[in-house]
Amino acid sequence: MKKFSFVAVVLVLICSGVIVACTGCGGSKEDPNQVTMWHWMTDRDAVLQQLAQQYEQETGVKIKIELFAPSDSYSQRITASSQANTLPDIFGILDKKEIFADFIRYGFVANLTEEFAKDGGAWEKSMFPKALDVNRFKPDNIYGIEPGIYGVPIDVTNIQMLYNKKLLAKAGIKKAPTNFSEFLASIKALKRVGVSGLVSGWGEIWMADAFASNYAFNIMGEEKVMATYKGDVKYTDPDWIKVLNVFKTLSEAGAFMEGIVTKPNKEAEQDFALERAAFAYNGSWCVNVYHDMNPSLEYSAMLPPTINPKRPMKIWGGAGSSFVVKETSTRKDKAIAFLKWLSAEKQQALLAKETRNLPANRKALESIPEVLADFASVMDNTTHPTIWKYNELPAVTEAFDKGIQSIIIGEKTPKQVASEVQAVKERETEKAKRRQ
Amino acid sequence: MTTATTPKPKKDMKSMAENYLFIIPAVVIFSIFYIYPFYDILNLSLHEWKGIGPKIFVGFRNFQELMVDKIWWKSIWNATYITLWALTFQNVLAFMLALACDREIRFKKFYRVVFFIPPVLSQVVVGLIWRWILYAGQQDGQHIGLLNHFLSQIGLSHLANNWLSDPKTALTMIAIVHCWQGFGWGFIMLLAGLQTIDKQLYEAAKVDGASSWSQFWNVTMPMMVPVMLVVVILTVLGAMQAFILVLSMVGQGLVFHTEVPVTRILAAMQGTKQFGYACAMGVNFAIILIAVSTIMKLFSNKMKQA
Numbered sequence: 001m002k003k004f005s006f007v008a009v010v011l012v013l014i015c016s017g018v019i020v021a022c023t024g025c026g027g028s029k030e031d032p033n034q035v036t037m038w039h040w041m042t043d044r045d046a047v048l049q050q051l052a053q054q055y056e057q058e059t060g061v062k063i064k065i066e067l068f069a070p071s072d073s074y075s076q077r078i079t080a081s082s083q084a085n086t087l088p089d090i091f092g093i094l095d096k097k098e099i100f101a102d103f104i105r106y107g108f109v110a111n112l113t114e115e116f117a118k119d120g121g122a123w124e125k126s127m128f129p130k131a132l133d134v135n136r137f138k139p140d141n142i143y144g145i146e147p148g149i150y151g152v153p154i155d156v157t158n159i160q161m162l163y164n165k166k167l168l169a170k171a172g173i174k175k176a177p178t179n180f181s182e183f184l185a186s187i188k189a190l191k192r193v194g195v196s197g198l199v200s201g202w203g204e205i206w207m208a209d210a211f212a213s214n215y216a217f218n219i220m221g222e223e224k225v226m227a228t229y230k231g232d233v234k235y236t237d238p239d240w241i242k243v244l245n246v247f248k249t250l251s252e253a254g255a256f257m258e259g260i261v262t263k264p265n266k267e268a269e270q271d272f273a274l275e276r277a278a279f280a281y282n283g284s285w286c287v288n289v290y291h292d293m294n295p296s297l298e299y300s301a302m303l304p305p306t307i308n309p310k311r312p313m314k315i316w317g318g319a320g321s322s323f324v325v326k327e328t329s330t331r332k333d334k335a336i337a338f339l340k341w342l343s344a345e346k347q348q349a350l351l352a353k354e355t356r357n358l359p360a361n362r363k364a365l366e367s368i369p370e371v372l373a374d375f376a377s378v379m380d381n382t383t384h385p386t387i388w389k390y391n392e393l394p395a396v397t398e399a400f401d402k403g404i405q406s407i408i409i410g411e412k413t414p415k416q417v418a419s420e421v422q423a424v425k426e427r428e429t430e431k432a433k434r435r436q
Numbered sequence: 437m438t439t440a441t442t443p444k445p446k447k448d449m450k451s452m453a454e455n456y457l458f459i460i461p462a463v464v465i466f467s468i469f470y471i472y473p474f475y476d477i478l479n480l481s482l483h484e485w486k487g488i489g490p491k492i493f494v495g496f497r498n499f500q501e502l503m504v505d506k507i508w509w510k511s512i513w514n515a516t517y518i519t520l521w522a523l524t525f526q527n528v529l530a531f532m533l534a535l536a537c538d539r540e541i542r543f544k545k546f547y548r549v550v551f552f553i554p555p556v557l558s559q560v561v562v563g564l565i566w567r568w569i570l571y572a573g574q575q576d577g578q579h580i581g582l583l584n585h586f587l588s589q590i591g592l593s594h595l596a597n598n599w600l601s602d603p604k605t606a607l608t609m610i611a612i613v614h615c616w617q618g619f620g621w622g623f624i625m626l627l628a629g630l631q632t633i634d635k636q637l638y639e640a641a642k643v644d645g646a647s648s649w650s651q652f653w654n655v656t657m658p659m660m661v662p663v664m665l666v667v668v669i670l671t672v673l674g675a676m677q678a679f680i681l682v683l684s685m686v687g688q689g690l691v692f693h694t695e696v697p698v699t700r701i702l703a704a705m706q707g708t709k710q711f712g713y714a715c716a717m718g719v720n721f722a723i724i725l726i727a728v729s730t731i732m733k734l735f736s737n738k739m740k741q742a
Contacts, residue, residue: 072706076706079487083488099709102489105489108488194574194576196574203686203687257573258572258574259571259572259600259601261690262601262686274575276573276574394708398703398707402689402692406691409691411691431501
């Protein structure tokens with residue numbers, strides 16, 4: 001009996017240990033003077049750690065910075081932690097605005113509007129408005145979220161075209177093309193000297209989507225694009241066919257580098273840095289990447305060449321890296337104070353210098369390289385799905401983006417793709433209605 | 437009589453309870469890490485959920501939508517295509533090499549090591565290496581990708597292609613690379629199987645005047661059936677679930693020509709945040725794999741009986 005009791009006690013202890021370990025009840029006691037921040041930016045980890053140490057020296061508040069990369073895994077971790085109620089004091093939401101809204105709706109994210117409004121709105125005024133817009137919910141937002149600012153941007157980004165000065169000169173092109181016909185002429189000239197035209201990482205399909213979106217805004221304007229997403233305009237509309245025709249025209253002109261449709265952006269960046277293509281379509285983060293790959297690369301940024309001269313070319317941008325504060329954090333004030341410090345001019349200048357990213361604080365612009373300044377100069381031309389009134393249904397976006405691939409590889413015509421996308425749109429709208 | 441037998445069941449009960457206590461830790465761990473997640477997937481497949489917020493019960497609607505999801509069934513066909521390549525090309529190659537290494541040849545041990553290198557490499561690394569080999573770009577009119585460069589060097593530049601961006605070749609390239617990486621497993625298992633065959637059987641066959649072909653067909657093949665069936669089952673399960681190679685070779689895919697079931701599940705979960713639909717895909721895929729494995733097991737039992 002004694003032996004039996006001993007075995008029973010040991011087994012019960014083992015089981016309890018397993019259950020406690022699995023449920024996370026055995027977590028360490030929270031330190032009231034330590035703020036935890038989770039991020040996903042491998043290239044910025046070192047400088048963030050350095051800034052955290054500096055902050056501790058200045059204020060005595062310890063900032064524990066933890067890196068979880070890549071961004072897909074980070075995003076999954078944030079979702080899982082919200083379910084397990086183990087979110088850190090500061091974290092980022094990398095998903096669409098709809099998911100961001102859900103995080104707010106279910107009480108995971110603090111409203112920072114009052115903080116931004118303090119001292120006559122000094123904090124808000126120091127930021128690029130486009131960067132703040134990503135974290136802002138307007139009074140008429142379709143998500144039903146209380147209007148306000150819910151996140152702090154630490155950098156901004158935009159996606160433009162880049163050109164290799166040396167390769168353009170080799171082809172006898174004196175200035176970067178500003179409209180579509182000039183661009184096609186440049187492609188012809190480059191082909192004559194055996195240089196590939198445009199490279200981009202369209203194996204990461206959202207980049208092709210961004211390029212198409214640029215032309216959609218240029219050809220038909222924001223209102224009509226939004227009307228399409230809302231369901232009032234069909235994808236078979238001539239303007240949408242024109243957008244899809246951009247890809248057909250470029251493909252037929254041989255403008256795209258071979259294999260562009262399955263090319264990861266890292267490979268596309270390598271192609272441009274190693275001067276295998278004259279033009280690239282890439283984000284402002286590329287300045288850091290190109291510098292590492294080929295420090296002597298001579299290049300500059302340009303807006304994608306317009307088709308409709310009456311409308312400005314709108315590019316994706318504004319959305320850089322942003323952080324939010326956990327609503328239920330016991331160290332909420334300390335977390336906000338750290339983010340305020342991190343987004344101040346001095347810290348932003350250091351971040352921009354060390355990582356060659358565009359700072360979110362406008363005053364920190366003076367310390368950035370020339371190419372990055374080119375990117376910064378068109379921040380007013382930026383737009384982004386996270387600030388649009390309407391967003392397209394994911395299945396429709398997928399059909400549209402895959403349709404672009406089909407056009408580039410010559411499998412389908414723009415008209416075929418437009419009809420197919422419209423069919424998906426009607427099916428998905430019907431499905432969404434049934435769900436309601 | 438009754439009083440004499442009563443104490444025995446008591447002792448049995450105590451002994452049984454003690455035995456059950458011993459398996460409790462394993463049961464608890466198994467329940468937490470296998471049964472509960474499996475139950476949760478089944479449960480989620482009947483709900484609509486974005487990964488956050490409330491779950492909305494939708495019954496079998498996710499499954500109904502899945503039944504008419506053409507891209508899902510195309511992804512199943514694509515995985516089947518890769519599996520067919522693996523079952524034929526990969527396993528025939530593995531068997532031929534295992535037969536060669538089972539004989540007295542020079543550098544036998546060296547070959548064994550070389551053939552087993554691809555399977556131990558990470559699929560991401562293999563995918564990226566092959567992306568580089570199949571790269572389609574040019575610089576100053578010269579092919580940079582190894583395969584296209586080689587083709588142009590031997591005067592076959594007309595065969596140079598956009599291997600991973602051409603719908604006619606992309607999936608086949610992925611299948612070939614999958615076979616290249618996977619044949620090492622089959623090779624090791626088949627070689628181990630060959631080495632267990634009693635050599636006296638071959639000697640007896642020789643005495644009876646059997647030719648090499650007859651020895652292979654009447655001794656080697658029947659003795660290898662159980663090992664081959666294991667290799668076939670593992671090949672099917674491995675090839676049907678291949679996805680890392682796909683991601684590292686063609687990113688988010690070439691239209692829908694390179695979609696496989698796991699990439700669709702990932703797209704539903706990460707891209708569109710349809711966790712319920714993704715779980716329904718997972719359940720549907722598991723049923724298909726269980727059905728295929730059961731059929732093969734039944735086939736294996738019949739073969740053993742024969």
